[in-house]
Amino acid sequence: xxxxxxxxxxxxxxxxxxxxxxxxxxxxxxxxxxxxxxxxxxxxxxxxxxxxxxxxxxxxxxxxxxxxxxxxxxxxxxxxxxxxxxxxxxxxxxxxxxxxxxxxxxxxxxxxxxxxxxxxxxxxxxxxxxxxxxxxxxxxxxxxxxxxxxxxxxxxxxxxxxxxxxxxxxxxxxxx
Amino acid sequence: xxxxxxxxxxxxxxxxxxxxxxxxxxxxxxxxxxxxxxxxxxxxxxxxxxxxxxxxxxxxxxxxxxxxxxxxxxxxxxxxxxxxxxxxxxxxxxxxxxxxxxxxxxxxxxxxxxxxxxxxxxxxxxxxxxxxxxxxxxxxxxxxxxxxxxxxxxxxxxxxxxxxxxxxxxxxxxxx
DNA sequence: GTAAGCATGTAAATAGTTACATGATTGG
DNA sequence: CCAATCATGTAACTATTTACATGCTTAC
Numbered sequence: 001x002x003x004x005x006x007x008x009x010x011x012x013x014x015x016x017x018x019x020x021x022x023x024x025x026x027x028x029x030x031x032x033x034x035x036x037x038x039x040x041x042x043x044x045x046x047x048x049x050x051x052x053x054x055x056x057x058x059x060x061x062x063x064x065x066x067x068x069x070x071x072x073x074x075x076x077x078x079x080x081x082x083x084x085x086x087x088x089x090x091x092x093x094x095x096x097x098x099x100x101x102x103x104x105x106x107x108x109x110x111x112x113x114x115x116x117x118x119x120x121x122x123x124x125x126x127x128x129x130x131x132x133x134x135x136x137x138x139x140x141x142x143x144x145x146x147x148x149x150x151x152x153x154x155x156x157x158x159x160x161x162x163x164x165x166x167x168x169x170x171x172x173x174x175x176x
Numbered sequence: 177x178x179x180x181x182x183x184x185x186x187x188x189x190x191x192x193x194x195x196x197x198x199x200x201x202x203x204x205x206x207x208x209x210x211x212x213x214x215x216x217x218x219x220x221x222x223x224x225x226x227x228x229x230x231x232x233x234x235x236x237x238x239x240x241x242x243x244x245x246x247x248x249x250x251x252x253x254x255x256x257x258x259x260x261x262x263x264x265x266x267x268x269x270x271x272x273x274x275x276x277x278x279x280x281x282x283x284x285x286x287x288x289x290x291x292x293x294x295x296x297x298x299x300x301x302x303x304x305x306x307x308x309x310x311x312x313x314x315x316x317x318x319x320x321x322x323x324x325x326x327x328x329x330x331x332x333x334x335x336x337x338x339x340x341x342x343x344x345x346x347x348x349x350x351x352x
Numbered sequence: 353g354t355a356a357g358c359a360t361g362t363a364a365a366t367a368g369t370t371a372c373a374t375g376a377t378t379g380g
Numbered sequence: 381c382c383a384a385t386c387a388t389g390t391a392a393c394t395a396t397t398t399a400c401a402t403g404c405t406t407a408c
Contacts (some may be wrong), residue, residue: 158341193388277384
């Protein structure tokens, strides 16, 4: 049940319309909790009905018309409660690792090219994170808020670094 | 659409009943594609109906009776085709990183304890992987199949190592 | 006035989770 | 016989994805 909380977080950072949220999910928040516009619109509807957010008065409630939302106190409380809740790490579900394991049984035809392809994808994702780091967290942040945000970004950087080094090792290993 | 392929892989490694598969998903295959027995039974039914697997003749088709499955040629072909197919990495969806980002907005109450809790979880998962490494891949494997399986396990080891180092850094950073 | 793109949505299908139901086997 | 455990399954719900529908705004 993380999507509503991802949306609340994004809206607290800045009130937005559905499409703006979708854009931001493609960039920042979505790096750690991805979503599509369909899911977002549906969830916005539910959150509004539950009294956690509301449409800004200016907005005309018509189709095709932009509609901006802001978080209500109940929404902020809900989010704070969720943050304090313990939650175990999700079990891993990774198609590439699974395919490699399947390849051990039916043959690794094409694996090498696929690993190289993933390598470039992860390299470009890492470059994107590095740019954000340069732009927003250099020099190192001092406020508590920004230190937390920087740690999240470090998570992304370290995760991509893990993939790059694992892929590099695997490619070398299969070549040899 | 990875679950059926995870099941085909597991059944090729060793024909099994639904419950045996469930057990194996709790240990080996499930480290990279987790699942529950409900999903597994449902998927076994579909795979059987699609002619990719079949129940071993010995099995009585009654409730409460053990029913073993083996993979048919069509199932092996299906799996080989899937392995050769390109598939992009999944977008990340991690509740802990998301909660940390939310904490930047509503306050990091309780974050420290939660990070420490995750640290011990990841440490124990790493220890489990290390045991498997010791047991099955020491000395280093020489066959192609086992080299692939070892790379998959290395993926798990490196992933846990990433989490441990990120969590350790984050805990230190929030303390300071 | 019409095409391109902005903006919000609906519908249907698939995937995954949670809770419960039912029968078989074995040890006391 | 009764409890525990093995074993298979159903039902209902929630989450996610994919495909499509509709109205508005702006630039030509």
